Amino acid sequence: MDTWGRKAGVLYCSFFSLLGGALLCGSINVKMFIVARFIAGWGSWGFLAVTPTYSAELAPPGLRGLMVGMNGVNIALGYGLASYMGMAFFFASDPVAKWRGPLGIALLWPIMMIIVTFLVPESPRFLLMKGKVEEARTIVYRLHATKGDPDQEFARGEFYQMQKQAELDRTLDPGWIAMFTKKGYRRRTALAMGFAFVGQSTGVLVINNYGPTLYKTLGYGTKQQLEFQCGWITVGIVFNGVGALFLDKVGRKPLMIFGVAGCCVCLILEAAIVATYAEAATNKAGLAAGVAMFYLFLAVYSVGIDVAGVVFYSELFPNHIRAKGVCLSIATIALTDLVYLQATTTAFANIKWRFYLVFIIITFFGSILMYFILPETKGIPLEEMAKIFGDTDDVVVFSKDVHVDHNTHELIVGDKVGGLTHVATHQGLTDEIKKDIVEHKEKGADA
Structure with missing residues (x-):
């Protein structure tokens, strides 16, 4: 398997x-x-x-x-x-x-x-886990699409959480x-x-x-x-x-x-x-x-x-x-x-x-x-199960921090990195944004 x-x-x-x-x-x-x-x-x-x-x-x-x-x-x-x-x-x-x-x-x-x-x-x-992001996204969006939700907030948020968690789990x-x-x-x-x-x-x-x-x-x-x-x-x-x-x-x-x-x-x-x-x-x-x-x-x-x-x-x-x-x-x-x-x-x-x-x-x-x-x-989402065993640091994104801005249709994610809130597309954070957050945190900049 x-x-x-x-x-x-x-x-x-x-x-x-x-x-x-x-x-x-x-x-x-x-x-x-x-x-x-x-x-x-x-x-x-x-x-x-x-x-x-x-x-x-x-x-x-x-x-x-x-x-x-x-x-x-x-x-x-x-x-x-x-x-x-x-x-x-x-x-x-x-x-x-x-x-x-x-x-x-x-x-x-x-x-x-x-x-x-x-x-x-x-x-x-x-x-x-094998890095096949687009194939996985297609399956999640198809299986977890919700009627009456044109932005597909649940499927998008769930997939974002799954994607970010898998990036950590692979390491x-x-x-x-x-x-x-x-x-x-x-x-x-x-x-x-x-x-x-x-x-x-x-x-x-x-x-x-x-x-x-x-x-x-x-x-x-x-x-x-x-x-x-x-x-x-x-x-x-x-x-x-x-x-x-x-x-x-x-x-x-x-x-x-x-x-x-x-x-x-x-x-x-x-x-x-x-x-x-x-x-x-x-x-x-x-x-x-x-x-x-x-x-x-x-x-x-x-x-x-x-x-x-x-x-x-x-x-x-x-x-x-x-x-x-x-x-x-x-x-x-x-x-x-x-x-x-x-x-x-x-x-x-x-x-x-x-x-x-x-x-x-x-x-x-x-x-x-x-x-x-x-x-x-x-x-509890599978990606958050670690929190009940005291491994909170192993959870990359919590589902409660993910929602869609219905005006811009963008995914809003409250990320753990630096305690900041940022806007991400359905593909998630870019490496450049991650780098900027880390640099600002190291410099002690005000959030």
């Missing part, structure tokens, strides 16, 4: 998804299947980092929660389609078709993503080490990776991947297990949508804390139900309550962790390390899931419902910690 662009990241992930998916569908033995899973995962997990990064860089500040949040909605929709196909092919008469069919259908989506890259623009922020260290050594970057990285860990420590993927097994524990047959899994995933689609709609109104922090704390409560109740009713499997009301608690859990998770988390990761970092920051967040999710999923079968076989205590304890303390350390990022 940093070298070739956000669209190149999409093509990269599509290639591995197609290759791995084709090998999965055509596997002739278990070894080939496992290798194919690795390749397919290379693509699908990569998509989880590419799409939020790209979406955040296209979205205006006031709608970023909704637009990036749609990634969560569509991820849930993808899980839903997978579950629905699993349910549909359960009834196939050919035992081979039962598993090759759904895997073959999955090949459609990376093909569609490749087609999409020919229809959508490159990220203007990436283009500015900053974009390396991995800086993300852990520079104070402001280190805090952002810790927040993103920390929330990713806590969010997956709700055990959501354990419930997803072992859903049928857990429903079996509650006493339900195979067909009912698949039906419950389809219903459960559908809840995620709906409530990811709810979360996306609320993010720009309520904010990220309240929903994220609500998600973690709410999941903790649901897990406590689920553990109590499983401990009381699962072994005997005779109390129908108790078993139904266990299923209902899984559904309530996913509703809370979707609103506060799934959709809010993906937005949060994508907007924390500056242009030159955004892709790396999002990738670290997704890698944390993957690693956390890997550990839990490897332990789940053994844990449920040996300590049964007590395995839920791991998730309960982490989410309980995690929700308290997040209350004190999470910042609110709602409505």
Whole structure:
């Protein structure tokens, strides 16, 4: 993404998804299947980092929660389609078709993503980082044009801020080490990776991947297990949508804390139900309550962790390390899931419902910690995010200082340099004006 662009990241992930998916569908033995899973995962997990990064860089500040949040909605929709196909092919008469069919259908989506890259623009922020100013300007003016605003004040002001910030960002260290050594970057990285860990420590993927097994524990047959899994995933689609709609109104922090704390409560109740009713499997009301608690859990998770988390990761970092920051967040999710999923079968076989205590304890303390350390990022332009981490000097232009003079149609910018106000064209300050400001400041001239 940093070298070739956000669209190149999409093509990269599509290639591995197609290759791995084709090998999965055509596997002739278990070894080939496992290798194919690795390749397919290379693509699908990569998509989880590419799409939020790209979406955040296209979205205006006031709608970023909704637009990036749609990634969560569509991820849930993808899980839903997978579950629905699993349910549909359960009834196939050919035992081979039962598993090759759904895997073959999955090949459609990376093909569609490749087609999409020919229809959508490159990220203007990436283009500015590469010095392609005019190409970036055209995209911003086209995407963020506002009806009833002949001067296009918003688009012009936004682009000016993006352009000036990119000029600074190009001079900053974009390396991995800086993300852990520079104070402001280190805090952002810790927040993103920390929330990713806590969010997956709700055990959501354990419930997803072992859903049928857990429903079996509650006493339900195979067909009912698949039906419950389809219903459960559908809840995620709906409530990811709810979360996306609320993010720009309520904010990220309240929903994220609500998600973690709410999941903790649901897990406590689920553990109590499983401990009381699962072994005997005779109390129908108790078993139904266990299923209902899984559904309530996913509703809370979707609103506060799934959709809010993906937005949060994508907007924390500056242009030159955004892709790396999002990738670290997704890698944390993957690693956390890997550990839990490897332990789940053994844990449920040996300590049964007590395995839920791991998730309960982490989410309980995690929700308290997040209350004190999470910042609110709602409505803040990506170029100004540094100010909430104490890096005010890294912000070149604040949006509140940019407006259009409707008499002259020129862009008026209150710049930090020398505390002066100057007139700039839509192309920004010339080098000569910058030089004059610096010289006057050095001479101690009255502003």
